Amino acid sequence: MVKICCIGAGYVGGPTMAVIALKCPEIEVAVVDISVSRITAWNSERLPIYEPGLDDVVKPCRGKNLFFSTDVEKHVSEADIVFVSVNTPTKTQGLGAGKAADLTYWESAARMIADVSKSDKIVVEKSTVPVKTAEAIEKILTHNSKGINFQILSNPEFLAEGTAIQDLFNPDRVLIGGRETPEGAKAIQTLKDVYAHWVPLERILCANLWSAELSKLAANAFLAQRISSVNAMSALCEATGADVSQVSHSIGTDSRIGPKFLNASVGFGGSCFQKDILNLVYICECNGLPEVANYWKQVIKVNDYQKSRFVNRVVSSMFNTVSGKKIAILGFAFKKDTGDTRETPAIDVCKGLLGDKARLSIYDPQVTEDQIRRDLSMKKFDWDHPVHLQPNSPTAIKQVSVVWDSYEAVKDAHGICILTEWDEFKKLDYEKIYQNMQKPAFVFDGRNIVNADKLRQIGFIVYSIGKPLDP
Numbered sequence: 255m256v257k258i259c260c261i262g263a264g265y266v267g268g269p270t271m272a273v274i275a276l277k278c279p280e281i282e283v284a285v286v287d288i289s290v291s292r293i294t295a296w297n298s299e300r301l302p303i304y305e306p307g308l309d310d311v312v313k314p315c316r317g318k319n320l321f322f323s324t325d326v327e328k329h330v331s332e333a334d335i336v337f338v339s340v341n342t343p344t345k346t347q348g349l350g351a352g353k354a355a356d357l358t359y360w361e362s363a364a365r366m367i368a369d370v371s372k373s374d375k376i377v378v379e380k381s382t383v384p385v386k387t388a389e390a391i392e393k394i395l396t397h398n399s400k401g402i403n404f405q406i407l408s409n410p411e412f413l414a415e416g417t418a419i420q421d422l423f424n425p426d427r428v429l430i431g432g433r434e435t436p437e438g439a440k441a442i443q444t445l446k447d448v449y450a451h452w453v454p455l456e457r458i459l460c461a462n463l464w465s466a467e468l469s470k471l472a473a474n475a476f477l478a479q480r481i482s483s484v485n486a487m488s489a490l491c492e493a494t495g496a497d498v499s500q501v502s503h504s505i506g507t508d509s510r511i512g513p514k515f516l517n518a519s520v521g522f523g524g525s526c527f528q529k530d531i532l533n534l535v536y537i538c539e540c541n542g543l544p545e546v547a548n549y550w551k552q553v554i555k556v557n558d559y560q561k562s563r564f565v566n567r568v569v570s571s572m573f574n575t576v577s578g579k580k581i582a583i584l585g586f587a588f589k590k591d592t593g594d595t596r597e598t599p600a601i602d603v604c605k606g607l608l609g610d611k612a613r614l615s616i617y618d619p620q621v622t623e624d625q626i627r628r629d630l631s632m633k634k635f636d637w638d639h640p641v642h643l644q645p646n647s648p649t650a651i652k653q654v655s656v657v658w659d660s661y662e663a664v665k666d667a668h669g670i671c672i673l674t675e676w677d678e679f680k681k682l683d684y685e686k687i688y689q690n691m692q693k694p695a696f697v698f699d700g701r702n703i704v705n706a707d708k709l710r711q712i713g714f715i716v717y718s719i720g721k722p723l724d725p
């Protein structure tokens with residue numbers, strides 16, 4: 255029986271391993287983590303992350319061939335295949351601060367694998383890592399063990415939060431990179447056999463290690479670039495009277511461009527896009543390619559610009575000040591169907607409004623008050639000038655209330671900012687909301703999900719991204 259262990263029970267490790275366990279009943283899968291609270295939650299009724307369909311995958315396998323444990327060393331030593339799915343955030347200090355990936359967690363995982371291994375292992379990079387990481391990992395593993403053969407594979411994860419289970423069940427592709435040696439080919443085949451339980455063979459792509467590592471950074475950079483491209487167009491639309499939805503539709507019907515990922519919004523967020531582009535920028539700089547680095551940097555700059563443009567629009571529309579005015583924030587997660595707030599545009603928008611002394615009433619169906627308060631009090635890292643900026647003052651955070659219902663959030667508000675595209679915000683009773691708001695009542699739709707014409711008929715003043723302004 256093949257045994258798999260995954261180090262890191264996060265947004266990637268948990269769902270990915272649960273799907274392997276479900277699809278491969280003869281494989282024993284252990285997901286291990288140093289975080290006791292995460293593992294306790296994985297073993298409880300309330301899983302540590304919100305992801306549609308996750309319960310239905312985890313619960314039938316848990317305790318049968320899927321185990322969540324903090325006994326990291328035991329499960330790693332027993333495994334034939336060790337996935338490493340630890341976090342790889344942006345470095346906050348030292349060489350490369352603000353851009354380079356922080357590989358501390360990866361390095362300590364690799365040292366531990368070397369320490370506890372008594373048999374040959376395939377070590378799989380599931381985390382997103384800089385190109386050439388496998389070379390560093392190989393060094394750590396071989397210099398810290400004796401007589402054990404480690405084959406390193408790169409198997410980056412392309413799932414998107416909110417649709418993780420769907421993406422894992424039916425991936426566009428599974429990418430496996432390995433050494434171009436007989437041992438490397440054998441390791442690739444072993445991992446291919448796992449995925450072949452449910453992924454059609456033509457969707458399992460094999461590549462050399464460096465191509466696989468770089469492909470993940472490239473994929474995220476291309477996806478984020480599309481969002482920044484359409485958001486840049488949205489600014490021009492607002493300046494000229496064009497409508498970004500019509501422009502997106504027109505260009506998306508060109509089969510060379512395609513229709514996906516062309517929605518204008520308040521900006522992209524999530525733990526990956528910014529981090530991975532920064533990482534790419536750093537790698538380009540280290541390889542003497544400053545012009546290429548600048549090209550990718552621009553994707554992040556446009557994203558930052560889009561968020562500040564939104565804040566400016568809110569303030570300028572509300573007679574150039576939001577001081578003392580109540581603004582309802584609908585949605586705080588970086589996208590719908592997740593409770594993840596890492597790098598969510600809501601953080602920058604809320605901080606911008608608090609900077610102008612607004613009072614915020616925040617509601618998100620999946621984000622806790624603790625999480626929101628933690629995010630809003632966090633220092634902002636300026637990657638162009640790697641020093642920590644001042645956090646919001648404690649008084650500013652007092653201007654925030656977190657509520658558990660949209661109607662509560664909007665009561666007596668002067669304006670509403672929709673920052674996450676949760677379906678429930680499309681179905682609200684806006685007539686009732688209008689009655690309970692200060693007048694004039696504003697809606698700033700950062701996701702273009704409400705019917706602006708209908709809201710205008712009710713009496714709202716509506717701003718949608720990249721659309722002609724309120725007549």
Ligand code: NAD
Pocket residue numbers: 261262263264265266267286287288289292326339340341342359360362363380381382383411412413414415525526
């Ligand atoms: P996460 O922070 O949710 O999970 C990482 C887990 O690793 C944490 O629970 C942490 O406690 C654990 N960990 C760290 N060091 C450890 C160690 N030495 N031993 C045991 N456990 C350890 O992160 P995530 O969102 O799951 O992302 C993991 C990786 O996958 C990152 O590189 C990320 O870029 C990449 N990725 C993320 C997504 C996504 O949508 N979140 C998608 C594709 C790829």
